Amino acid sequence: TGAKPTSLGSAGPSVLANARHIDDFSAVNYPEGISSPITENAPALNKPRHYSRDFLLQFMDVCKDKPDNLPPLEILGLQPESYQIARGGSNR
């Protein structure tokens, strides 16, 4: 189905929160077109020491769901400039 478990919110920890850390990268099958961090990380296969920008950018359009532990931004006072102006809350 197309339902996203992580968007149900109150239904417990998200898929993101429940996923465990990869501990052996040689056991991971990446789909075609996705580069593995192994080639750039030998000899530290169990715990990669570094990830290249190109490797990291592959996740940009895939990991869109809000993490469970990200507080609502208005609580933090972290809002876009346009929002504050629209609300008359600009500090200028």
Added chain:
Amino acid sequence: EEVDMQQQAENIRTVFNDPTNFNVKHPLFSAWTLWFDSPATKGRNMPQTPMTSFPQTPVPQTPGGLASAAQGWMEDIKRVISFDSVEEFWGMYNNIVPPSNLPQRANYYLFKEGIIPAWEDDANKNGGKWSIQLPKDKNRPNVDKMWLYTMLAAIGETFDPVLANAENPDDAPQSLITGVIVSTRPQFYRLSIWTRSAPQATGTDEDNKLKERVEAIGRHFKVNVLGYQSNAKLHAPLATEVEFLSHKDSDKKGKQARKIIV
């Protein structure tokens, strides 16, 4: 045995194999915390309920070491989130406000977990920072990508290649990077990279090696992260070169400060 391997691989699902039902994530070498402040966070207390489950800004317990100056400094800086995987980083990134859209006088601080974004932290007190200042009008279209690439170099640990080059996988040396910052001001943006140590120009072999290592971080920042030619002159009205200053020298300002420029 081949069947077992196949079975094992099918039970390990990355976000690429199954975006809605993955069961593994990619660990970062360090855990990181994102902090934020702006005029809107000043004096703002986190609501007592029902949000008590969200992390409060911690006041580090130090035996008189962390000056009250740092506590005052940290009072208005809010902890946004901590994460230790690539997937969580992007979940955060895709759900917060990019620098180009932040109000004036706002800052994001992305620091290794356990290090507060203040000079007074033990990890920062002997260090310094690489920074660049960019005029706002010309760089509004660039600043989001520059900040993203700065964060990716930080969490991917590519600023300081000692980690990647270490021979012994169980005995990794400590990276010089403690955190990265983006600041929005009325007329410019500033990007900074904080280091654990700063060369003292003592002329010892050790200090010279540290200087080389720090300079390599600055060159990587200028060329690979920000995308400038290595020989580009960046100084202009409201713009600086990519320059390094120790936190101790930042205090002095002016003549005594020893700047390194790449």
